[in-house]
Amino acid sequence: MALDDIAPVSPPAAEFARRKAVAAALRDVDAGEDPNAAASALGVDRTTFDGLAAQAAEARRARLSATLPLRFHDAPEDAEKEIHQDLSALVSTGDGEGLWVGADEGAALERLIAERGVDGRILGYGGHKRFQLKDFFDFPNGTDEEADVEGLAISDGYLWVVGSHSLKRRKPKRGQTAEEALERLTQVVREGNRFLLGRIPLAAGDRPGVLEPVRKAPAIDSASPKRKAGCVAMGRKHSALSRLLARDVHLGPFMRTPSKDNGLDIEGVAVRGDRVFLGLRGPVLRGWAVVVELRVAAKRSGALKLTPVDEDGALYSKHFLDLDGLGVRSLMLEGQDLILLAGPTMDLDGPVRLYRWRGALASQDSSVVPRAQVERVLDMPFGEGVDHAEGATLIALAPGEAPTLVVAYDTPAADRVLLDGDGALADVFELPEHW
Template sequence: MTETSPPAPAQERDAKLVGRLPLAFHDDDPNAEKALHEDISAIVAMGDGESLWVGVDEGASLERLVARRDPDGAVIGYGGHVRFDLHDFFDFPSGETEEADVEGLSIADGYLWVVGSHSLKRKKPKHGDQPDEALEQLTKVQREANRFLIGRIPIAAGDRPGAPTLAVKAPALDGGKRERHSGALPMGRTHSRLSKLLAKDVHLGPFLSIPSKDNGFDVEGLAVIGERVFLGLRGPVLRGWAIVLELRIAATRKGRLKLKPVGEDGALYRKHFLDLDGLGVRSLLVQGNDMLLLTGPTMDLDGPVRLHRWRNALLAHDSSVIPREEVAPILDLPFGEGVDHAEGATIFALRPGAKPTLVVAYDSPSPARVLPSGQGALADVFELPELV
């Protein structure tokens, strides 16, 4: 067991808000039920916060924003919105008819990695439905194959500094001959390579046929370090224990991704069970050898929302069971009633030389969080506890 320090008392965990950043969009999808700022599910910053990549639940796109800075160089907001259609980079089994339900983003080795939820969804009763209509809606469960996405896209220089673009192929970072290509793990109409494996798993198999928010299988966190790919699961949570899956993914010369054994036993994935007080994973962040986990309810509830630190996560080289003292909460984040659901998180310093801060974006923002233009929302900036 690794050396730990006592968890912070609850009254000392309240997150300290140190700023807010407007995220301004100008190109909403006319076919989406929600505006982009109402549907944020993942964010990741690059270049010391110079640009911000944003994923949304609906549709199949990624959004790029660039930083606006004050005269002292501090980030004061994001704009310059550009959309990238994921169909330009991946071959989806259901074409453009279904959403990818992007839930996690990560940057590694010149690639932007993206993961879909891999989940089923249950229809919701509509306001004003009669009882028989509502019951009928609740019987409908949909499988959308585009949600099986685990892929990566080369990041390339854009038309100006600080405004990167995405490319189907791009030069090697080291100047070598081997180009970088976009690619994904194979997806099918009823399963993917990963879901087919997990369907036989003793812990996870029974939950692949259960919709998300019913404690079914639901990917919402992504962190990539070299060939190691970590997937944080919002669900299932088993008797209070959340799960992080670990994969190894390599690419063929043309960019197609494939699973590799994670250990000498030939297994293609590892499971890490973490005592998160019954909460599921919403976002994964790497800090040194540790991993930070943004957590919240697996069911359709508002809170609590916390940030946990999994100490020495990157030193784990086998499946593991992590007790609470090794993944204790370090921050309690605010949440609203029916609004302001923390979904995406990233870490960067607001100004050169400053300490890193935690930036959190929200799904279903409250009216007070929406920008006056109606095409953006405020992300929160929290003080990040010192690593001890």
């Protein structure tokens, strides 16, 4: 679309449309299109196009506005790693008053409470309390095996939680001989607890905005049934969902490949009504990331069952998105749009970017999402061997302020770890004014 053809319905609307057109053209250039052709399509000369590209790159540069200490006090003594070393998912409740945190290790959820200044601004999170997932779900392999929690979401009075659904390749240990290391790299583990997709009712606690997970809770409204904890049926090696995906023409072959080897690896969940979106870190297929969409319903016991997503009876649909070769690390819903934190599928440091899939909820069937519909919003910082962005949520740090993007990291750098060793710093990034 030529920039001069954009109808100026209003100055903000015209500017937004111009920015989208430029962003789409720049992504086409990144994918290999001739910059001169892109400039011509926009109706500008090459010099102007290069200037627009520089402005867009500067606008995408993530701007750190604050850091928030996340303090964990209720940690298990026998854990291989501290909680703050393996953060994998974030979601907030009560205007940021409560913060739920998922970690790769173990089978538990962490809840933190906002610590505010005299002006009401959130300065950090503490008041840590740990909740064991075994109190809400019946795990097929007992409670010692990790659930590998990778995604959290809040919807209709429930806290949703998803495990990676991935296989795990063992890593060589320090001090092993070459033969021992090679042998360990051949070992691939399938853990049934990782196939968790469930939800837990949340009930009011002693502090407004800080909710308590419970097995049963009253209905949200008179037209709804009572709320009960439940999950999609799991077995020792599979779940109802994993068996479906294992037969999928695109995803099935990757169910036998470990995560971080481009195997199937769920790392994000977003929920609206009965629609559940699962973001895949892997596989990425010829540069295309995948979001799997489900419909769910609850049985009288609270257990979840998959229901058809279309008139043909399919139990899931797939959405393929061009995220510049990256996979999904976190999912959020904002209005009708999906917000995707994306990073490498393999065990690499970066790049890390924030994308916005506009009109995601309008997509009812399996789709290949047009490039212009997925906007690259922010280019995020990342470390070398440390500071891997894993969890993200939107929080307004003070009453009346616009939401900001709060990001937590796996393998935090030394200067991110709190001095007492009980936690780590999350980053707060400004979002563009019209994003």
